[in-house]
Amino acid sequence: MNSREFCHLTHLDEATLATWIDAGWLLPGQADADPGFSDIDLARARLISDLKDDLGVNDEGVSVILDLLDQIHGVRRTFREFLSVVRAQPETTRRRIAADIRDASMGRDME
């Protein structure tokens, strides 16, 4: 969808949308083939509205929260991939990894 439709759905005005994009909070598609804004942008804009309006987070706070959220999702994605590979290992390998993780965390507790 284009920015006018996007503004309509999110109840934002174009100027506010522009500042959000300048702040790097929203990254609409650039390519011609890309429809500009998609459902993920819509959901992200609603999240930003929730943060600012309902939770009283200021602009700096929004940047920090979005950055950390993006990192968390990146870590979750990588960890999920990692686990799917571990799960695909033979039983003995999985048991050994589980035992090593247990040992590693026990060693940490003793420090």
Place this chain on the structure above:
Amino acid sequence: MSSNDPYTTLGVKRDASQDDIRKSYRRLAKKLHPDLNPGNREAEQKFKEVTAAYDLLGDTDKRARFDRGEIDASGAERPQHRYYRDFADADDGSHRYASDAGFADFTDSTGAEGMEDILSELFRRSNRRSGGDGRGRGTDIRYSLAIEFLDAVNGASKRLTLPDGAVLDITIPPGTREGQVLRLRGKGRPGHRGTPSGDALVEISVLPHPYFRWEGDDIHLDLPVSLSEAVLGAKVQVPTPTGQVTMTLPKGANTGMRLRLKGKGVPRRGGGHGNEYATLKVMLPSKPDPDLEAFVSSWPGGTYNPRQTMER
């Protein structure tokens, strides 16, 4: 014509006015009305869809609730709100906001061996998916740079001129190894709309030196000495990466003898330096010397056999 999105069904944009919606409905209704299309079952089905869409969008209250996602296209209450995490945490995770920054440091050279390979493989996979352009950050650019041996040992500043005419100033830290990759933050391709630029990754290759050799933290060289220096001992000038130093040859120094110059090697990452090792090579004069011949003929020590152990 999709029955899922009433805007599509009516052929209007999401920000269309109520007037536009009504006009569009009337135009379609005239075309599709069953009484005007006797025997056309498809038109009847489409007419139902268009009417249902207009029931929703023609009513400003219902339209607003639909736009907010509170009700679906059939007017039924939506069971749940779709949160950002539902998109951001979708299985493939390939979207513009995806970030690897939370564990980017895991793949630095300090990472445990093996683990680094696993993580860099995961990195590569996630980069492939998001087109090498996670969360709009500019892509990294790789360069290779060959530097002089002594610049690698002592450190230097280099200026790399890029094909597009831009210049890249690179600080080579002392003790830069062959194959080491220097990361210049923000010197890759620019991001778009305020997102950070990628990094320039410069892979270093170290050119060979005419007489220094680099092994671990140490510098090795073969040091030619004259016969008289070897026999009588002497103070000789020895090149090191930081300049000439004076070294004392003991009396009776011999080919293969290795002398250590402490702290004259390569700077270590954690501080301190390796050593330089000079391996002596006793050299006779390059041209035959009649005086030396005469002297050696009359020298009683000529019976010494250095190949004794080989002949046993």
